[in-house]
Amino acid sequence: MPVSSADSEKTLASTADYHAEVPLVQGNLSFHDITELVTAHTEKKTPLAWWGAFSLANIGLLLLVGMIAYLFWNGTGVWGLNNPVGWGYAIVNFVFWVGIGHAGTLISAILFLFRQQWRTGINRAAEAMTIFAVMCALVFPTIHVGRVWAIYWTLPIPNQMEMWPQFKSPLLWDVFAVSVYFTVSLVFWYVGLIPDIATMRDRAKTKVRRMVTGVLSMGWTGANRHWRNYEKAYLLLAALATPLVLSVHSVVSFDFAVSIVPGWHTTIFPPYFVAGAIFSGFAMVVTLMVIARKVYGIQNIITIEHLEKMNIIILLTGSMVGFAYITEFFIAWYSGVQYEQYAFLNRAFGPYAWAYWTMMTCNLVFPQFFWIRKLRRSVPFMFAISIFVNIGMWFERFVITVTSLHRDYLPSSWDYYTPTFVDVLTFVGTFGLFFTLFLLFLRFIPMVAIAEVKGVMPQADPHFYDHEGDGHDHVHDVSLAADQDHTQS
């Protein structure tokens, strides 16, 4: 029976409009406008505000280097670790930063597999964030060992001692997981960048710029054959990155869950850590994008719809994490194991209750405000919530790591962990590293994937000009980033 009978088509046409999507790119921009908007900020003179921010970030970076030098010279005793609590800030920060990094791959790979076109506005910045967050994360497994110069022993390299790493240790799996994750994220990001670097190359006015972008764009001409291979490679990378991103944070969760420590040993950790990673990662993307879109005047490309969708994902994953907290609590009671039961009572009412309730408030309560449409579309509100979420998620890792260790089986080995200034300043320093790299990215690389955004614009539809538009751009109507500072405010 043929479907396309005249009647049914008419019915479909009449109902089609109320489901119309809000356009991903607003302000009636043309292809050229997108190129102008995005590349302009890499071409203009470096603004003073950027130098200010970059200097601040560099101070943080110096702080990190200083703290690490101090640590290497004096030993890990400069941290506040004690005998029951052998894992403190270093591991907490490691898991925190790895978690931050996960949103990038989720946006670029998983949303790509689900054909979510709104990802195009934010994927470049999110991937950059992934790479820099993973670099911050990698600092910690390297420096939290007592003898950093022997760390290459964790690699399976043939050696004169005929010694190999222990493949049963999840800390070794971490080495593989995070280094593979970093490599694949970098390749994925770079592959996505090639067409945009070619755009920069074609616009380059100075010789140096032409040379650098010419080398990095690898002879990209945008030929049909290039695009065919590119799309295939991108799909394959997305399909590989998706199980990778799930497995990386699962492996990180195994560090805790394979142990027999009450509060650590629970089977829900792998999916629950992954949900938490997406939760905190998206919060970080919101924090950064809310500022970047304003400062660089790309509100028409990263629209309020994008932010709202990210907030919905924060709500979803936040609820998953919240439900996992409840499940853990319930099963701890249900297990009938007194140590499990005590571990959870200790979290809620023990000496670290303040950390636990901070975590619960930030992760379980605050994201629930996003049920209200008005709040999840309010930029100041979402900015505040995104900060709270990351505070909450940092405390989640702190609660898991420290409260489980500081009181376990033997009451004679109970203690309290207080971080020293080296712990705290190292963590602060990683923000310096992160923002140093992120500011360099913002300055020199198109922060929006130009080619991809163009691909999802209505003009990219082969039939677009059948109906409307003359194909000419509206570059005079849009306020570009360069002159926005003068025209607005």
Place this chain on the structure above:
Amino acid sequence: MGIRKSNPFVWLLDPLGPTAASAPYRFTWSQTAWLLPLAVGIAGLTVSAVGWATNAAQFYFSYLVGWAFCLSLALGGLFFVLIQHLTKARWSVVVRRIPETLLWSFPLLAVLGIPVLFGMHDLYHWTHLDLFDPASPTYDPVLAGKQGYLNSTFFIARLIFYFVVWTIIAYKLYTQSIRQDVEGGADIPAKQRFTSAWGLAVSAVTVSFAAFDILMSLDPHWFSTIFGVYFFAGSFMSIMAFTAIVAMILQKKGMLHGVVTTEHYQDLGKFLFGFIVFWAYIAFSQYMLIWYANLPEETLFFRHRVEHGWEYHSAALLIMHFILPFFILIGRWAKRMLPLLAFMSVWMLVMQWFDLHWIAMPVLHEHAQFSLFDLAAWFGLTGVFMAAFMFRLSRHAIVPEKDPNLASSIAFTNT
């Protein structure tokens, strides 16, 4: 033209009176086609009744597995529909009516669940009250500590609560969709999304606890926080297989031509593949973490499943539920080759039953065994379940014909 409500007897099968469906989207197979699975179902349940008379414990366990299988399909359908509305998915509109029709299975499943309540003493060790009595020689302090949760009254109350909640969500989603066929209703997509938003949160919590209650408490000493996710993963996988196979049968019988295309099958295949992998991820995480720590109170569950012949079942689960389907379904061609996809869909549905069998049966039998009554109860319940499904399908359009995204769903192509 409004929609009639059904009379109270038919309500159990379909809360709405039959609606006139336009030509291309009507169920054109014989209007009594549902009698066929019903006959299989009655035959299966008759054999099961013999099993009840001869070996009650075996019957109850077999019945529980069959019932949990049907329940997991219905819950998988619930999740699928909820997620499609929430994400405003367009590709899936043409196949959405299949899981939607399955949603109204909850009232029937509640009725079919009554024998489980009669069998509680055989099924659930914690119903033996002597365990809770300190004076008794079989006193079990661990289970006595759980008595606040594991007791028959609260258990039944919880089950009723779950079914009421699922039925309410199902009622809303099902009637909203059927109403859209008849009235068009410009406000319906927004309503469906609203229902889905709270429905998803409520379903996630109830399904997880239902899995703890119905399956995990068969072995009341054992506990695993991930178990709810494990049950969810299998359910979602099954509904993808179910949807694909039903769509193919309908096409074989001359319906849905040019509506459901290879493109949609490829997407169903992708979801099927994705959830085969997700199931394996969850199953492996659960196994590996328990194996690694080897704490006695947790390890016993797997101990029972890797000895006395059950090791073959465990290995079969690994190979047949993950490794083989993974390699068979990974290619694009495999998901577009319909006979292969049909075969794999049936295979995965069998594996879902096998998985549930593997969870439940070692509690009853120390030595691995299949029973004729396992199959009888499974076919019996699934037959009745399918008959009700087909009955509903024959009374309404088989595609949400006034969904605003239908045209774009029909025209959908994988790029």
